[in-house]
Amino acid sequence: MEKSDIYRKIVRFLTVLGGAMGIFIVFSKLYEIENVELWILNLGLGSLIFINCGFLIAGFTIVTALKPNKPIPWHWITLVALAALNLIFVNFIPAILILISGILELVKEL
Secondary structure, eight states, X not given: OOXXXXXXXXXXXXXXXXXXXXXXXXXXXXXXXXXXXXXXXXHOHHHHHHHHHHHHHHHHHHHHHHSTTSSSOOOHHHHHHHHHHHHHHTOHHHHHHHHHHHHHHHHHHO
8 A cells, every 4th residue: 555545544534534523513412402492492593504504514524535526626725614614513623633634635735
């Protein structure tokens, strides 16, 4: 195995791990809901929109790593943008993992 193959697998693993962790965090946010009607009245519809956006972004992150350049381009700018969106909509832990993989891709290009 070449060094670049191992490097690529590490970067993809970090990206998939970040996306999977994001989905887990969003599911845990949904699991805390006991009474949906009361939750929507207290927190509002904005929280529901944030959770749905979190699902989409975490899903896009996983798809980006599993099928590079097919639906979403595999580039360091894409990974950094996904990290920023994960930071806004999901949590900082998956965002850090995806940001690390984006920085590693940037270092590879330089």
